[in-house]
Amino acid sequence: GGLQNRRLWVRFLPPVQIAKSMAKNKVINYIKDSYDELMHKVSWPTWAELQGSAIVVSVATLIIAILVFAMDEVFKGVLQQFYKLF
Numbered sequence: 001g002g003l004q005n006r007r008l009w010v011r012f013l014p015p016v017q018i019a020k021s022m023a024k025n026k027v028i029n030y031i032k033d034s035y036d037e038l039m040h041k042v043s044w045p046t047w048a049e050l051q052g053s054a055i056v057v058s059v060a061t062l063i064i065a066i067l068v069f070a071m072d073e074v075f076k077g078v079l080q081q082f083y084k085l086f
Contacts, residue, residue, distance in 0.1 A: 045053070
């Protein structure tokens, strides 16, 4: 419990309880604001836009993988020729 003023019958909360209450309110407000933003302010892509983006990412990933594979094969061949010298 908190401290009491016997004359006025007023109850004072200790600073630790006030700080905990304020921190709890901040977390609750953050969650409410985040939910509101995600539901009402964010413009979500359509299904067709998601499919188009997925195709672009997949093609780019495939191209990069092929380039890395080619570079790996070139370096492997160069190093094999180098090691044959010794």
